[in-house]
């Protein structure tokens with residue numbers, strides 16, 4: 272704050288020297304700026320006495336100062352509240368008490384530590400970062416990954432991240448099938464809750480603006496009992512943990528199949544999720560992030576190779592005949608408008624992702640539009656030659672239904 276005011280005074284002083292003031296008036300202005308108590312008086316239009324300077328001149332200087340402050344004054348500097356800090360292993364210790372792990376964290380007062388109960392039991396060592404999240408504290412630390420690499424068959428499998436389930440693989444197996452129900456359920460509940468809270472916010476605002484004492488008390492009660500964040504945050508944390516468990520379970524089941532290479536859509540592309548209407552947008556973007564993170568981590572920990580491919584039109588292309596059309600897909604169902612092939616839409620997408628893995632023309636970085644041109648060209652060439660579809664010389668995985 273001192274720096275802020277001093278830099279402001281510098282600007283005002285240069286204005287004072289440019290002004291038409293007499294030497295005494297100039298001296299008076301600088302004298303006011305020299306001391307915060309005098310300056311405060313000047314802001315209140317009190318004109319402290321100075322060397323027999325008449326009141327009229329003193330007032331002239333005071334008004335000048337106030338005018339200049341109004342011109343130069345910008346937003347007050349703000350102090351940002353930190354939400355995280357680092358600790359090295361001298362600044363904390365970990366102990367267990369009645370089956371629960373605690374972390375003793377050093378404070379600014381010597382020999383006084385704060386014991387924080389932890390929810391986990393993993394060994395924490397080295398540098399940690401403490402994150403303050405509402406009423407919760409998170410401890411972030413680095414640990415070695417337990418590398419469990421089993422012998423892999425050298426086959427390739429592709430997965431398509433879903434909406435009703437965590438994912439579907441190119442063999443048609445679905446993983447985490449209760450996922451969609453969990454998400455829509457949570458999404459509905461969240462929507463209801465937020466509508467309810469919005470009404471309460473409006474009510475709180477109404478009462479807070481009222482002049483009656485009982486209304487003020489009501490506003491305070493609403494804020495305290497109905498609009499608290501602790502319970503809300505705790506519910507969301509639990510729900511996210513349940514979703515994470517479902518995602519993790521799904522990936523573990525996939526890994527049991529021991530494929531050496533897992534192909535997914537490029538994770539830097541935005542996911543092509545349908546039915547965004549029924550889903551809470553923030554929730555689904557969180558889920559996408561979690562899936563990406565899990566897959567990358569599992570590849571590292573379980574020793575399989577994760578390959579990313581271009582996902583453009585993989586949910587609209589017919590695997591047997593290669594016909595591309597947005598209308599091939601209706602929700603969960605895929606039905607080719609050209610050859611009549613019918614399958615589950617996610618399975619179709621997974622099959623197409625798998626064939627992208629060794630596609631010589633469509634790489635991960637081929638632009639969206641160029642992909643469509645390539646696919647259409649292939650379809651027409653196949654029509655002209657009257658050949659069945661054999662992309663890259665391979666026979667389609669599934670027989671035509």
Ligand SMILES: [Zn+2]
Nearest residue numbers: 589592607610
């Ligand atoms: Zn077809």
